[in-house]
Amino acid sequence: MSDDxxxxxxxxxxxxxxxxxKGCSYCIDFCPPHCLAFSDDYNAKGYxxxxxxxxxxxxxxDLCGLYCxxxxxxxxxxxxxxxxxxxxxxxxxxxx
Amino acid sequence: xxxxxxxxxxxxxxxxxxxxxRKDRIPHIWCPGCGIGTTVNCFARALGExxxxxxxxxxxSGIGCTGRVxxxxxxxxxxxxxxxxxxxxxxxxxxxPELKVVVYSGDGDLFAIGGNHFxxxxxxxxxxxxxxxNNHTYGMTGGxxxxxxxxxxxxxxxxxxxxxxxxxxxxxxxxxxxxxxARWTVYHxxxxxxxxxxxxxxxxxxxxxxxxxCPTLYxxxxxxxxxxxxxxxxxxxxxIKNGANTKEVDLSFQGEITVGKFVDRERTTWLDGMNDxxxxxxxxxxxxxGVHHVED
Ligand SMILES: Cc1ncc(C[n+]2csc(CCOP(=O)(O)OP(=O)(O)O)c2C)c(N)n1
Ligand code: SF4
Ligand code: SF4
Ligand code: SF4
Ligand SMILES: [Mg+2]
Numbered sequence: 569m570s571d572d573x574x575x576x577x578x579x580x581x582x583x584x585x586x587x588x589x590k591g592c593s594y595c596i597d598f599c600p601p602h603c604l605a606f607s608d609d610y611n612a613k614g615y616x617x618x619x620x621x622x623x624x625x626x627x628x629x630d631l632c633g634l635y636c637x638x639x640x641x642x643x644x645x646x647x648x649x650x651x652x653x654x655x656x657x658x659x660x661x662x663x664x
Numbered sequence: 665x666x667x668x669x670x671x672x673x674x675x676x677x678x679x680x681x682x683x684x685x686r687k688d689r690i691p692h693i694w695c696p697g698c699g700i701g702t703t704v705n706c707f708a709r710a711l712g713e714x715x716x717x718x719x720x721x722x723x724x725s726g727i728g729c730t731g732r733v734x735x736x737x738x739x740x741x742x743x744x745x746x747x748x749x750x751x752x753x754x755x756x757x758x759x760x761p762e763l764k765v766v767v768y769s770g771d772g773d774l775f776a777i778g779g780n781h782f783x784x785x786x787x788x789x790x791x792x793x794x795x796x797x798n799n800h801t802y803g804m805t806g807g808x809x810x811x812x813x814x815x816x817x818x819x820x821x822x823x824x825x826x827x828x829x830x831x832x833x834x835x836x837x838x839x840x841x842x843x844x845x846a847r848w849t850v851y852h853x854x855x856x857x858x859x860x861x862x863x864x865x866x867x868x869x870x871x872x873x874x875x876x877x878c879p880t881l882y883x884x885x886x887x888x889x890x891x892x893x894x895x896x897x898x899x900x901x902x903x904i905k906n907g908a909n910t911k912e913v914d915l916s917f918q919g920e921i922t923v924g925k926f927v928d929r930e931r932t933t934w935l936d937g938m939n940d941x942x943x944x945x946x947x948x949x950x951x952x953x954g955v956h957h958v959e960d
Contacts, residue, residue: 583679590696593892598851615696633679634709634853637701637891639690642679652677660683661718661738 580628580645584617589640591615595632601625604632684708684718686738693732697891699850699876700730700797704737706853707768707795710860711739716764721864723766724753726773729803729878733768747777750785753792761935761954764793764864771798771812775831779811786840786869788934793863793870796833799878807881814917817886830915834926837871838910844870845910845927849898850877852923859925868933875921888918 596604603625606616633642725734727746734741744752802808809819846859863870877894906924913922939952
């Protein structure tokens with residue numbers, strides 16, 4: 569979750585795996601409410617990664633997750649977190 | 665461990681596309697801002713939405729940056745030789761008719777060295793979904809001219825700008841007989857996902873072209889900026905024309921990009937055609953091949 573704790577107003581939030589982000593800016597440029605910005609900090613590879621700013625504008629629409637070429641970010645609506653947790657516990661391939 | 669990771673572990677949730685990928689291979693090798701990863705992201709979601717049994721889906725790639733896709737998917741996959749994913753996939757499909765076989769490869773792989781295979785698989789209406797990542801160049805080998813490089817663009821082997829007419833890929837696919845033809849760009853993530861879902865459920869030869877940035881060897885070399893600048897260009901210059909005449913969807917250097925679903929029709933697949941033909945010729949003596957799929 570972003571450094572700013574989301575206020576009650578926010579409908580969703582993002583999860584960022586900052587260590588695999590390559591700083592391409594896709595998520596930042598195509599977030600519909602423009603609520604992502606580059607961090608001041610950078611990761612071990614030297615890339616600035618996205619942080620919520622302002623966090624309360626995030627809708628959890630996951631468009632950032634769909635654009636990210638590196639699978640480093642995804643958005644969730646607070647109301648969907650439980651479903652996602654259940655989905656994560658169900659393997660997508662029986663044989664794998 | 666970062667706070668983010670701790671939160672993910674605590675909730676036992678992960679990026680919803682991760683189960684479709686070989687996690688141990690992430691981070692992938694693609695450059696920052698390369699569009700290939702975005703298309704894989706869409707592919708993973710399309711697989712999830714398709715409801716297909718993933719043990720019955722296989723992905724085949726040729727050689728190139730796009731060719732690496734086969735190695736990142738949590739599916740049975742094969743990374744073939746350069747230009748040959750379509751003949752490999754054809755063999756795979758005919759030997760295992762119950763499989764949904766997806767070919768995922770680059771513009772150079774599918775239309776330069778592999779062009780002939782593309783024409784004939786489309787002509788035969790082989791039951792394959794072919795995804796072409798068109799970055800207008802040979803990314804992996806250093807940015808040489810591809811049959812898809814727009815006129816005027818500079819490449820390592822065309823240092824004064826390209827003077828050769830490029831291919832119009834949807835027109836080729838249409839003319840050769842593909843039953844589904846669509847073009848989108850990396851800007852159109854939702855449409856790509858939908859097209860892939862449609863392609864996965866289509867019987868016959870489905871072709872999806874995705875215009876994608878290669879910042880390292882195409883856009884920076886042409887002073888067009890980074891990956892994100894190319895995606896902004898796609899956003900600005902794309903015009904959606906579903907059902908457009910494929911003759912009219914050529915691309916030009918930084919010009920308008922016609923996108924959409926251009927063709928969606930029905931035609932006898934190769935396997936159905938073979939079964940029908942031999943049933944007529946040999947009557948009840950002929951046992952249909954792969955019918956469990958044919959009668960689906
Ligand atoms: C038979 C053969 N010829 C040439 C090559 C060199 N080669 C490797 S990838 C490639 C072109 C890749 O271009 P494309 O298919 O567009 O993939 P991209 O890297 O752009 O995704 C070439 C010519 C090879 N590996 N094998
Ligand atoms: S989930 Fe949607 S609103 Fe939130 S950061 Fe991502 S794109 Fe923006
Ligand atoms: S799209 Fe992904 S890789 Fe690019 S800046 Fe955002 S999180 Fe990082
Ligand atoms: S060279 Fe181009 S196509 Fe290959 S990974 Fe880098 S940006 Fe992508
Ligand atoms: Mg290419």
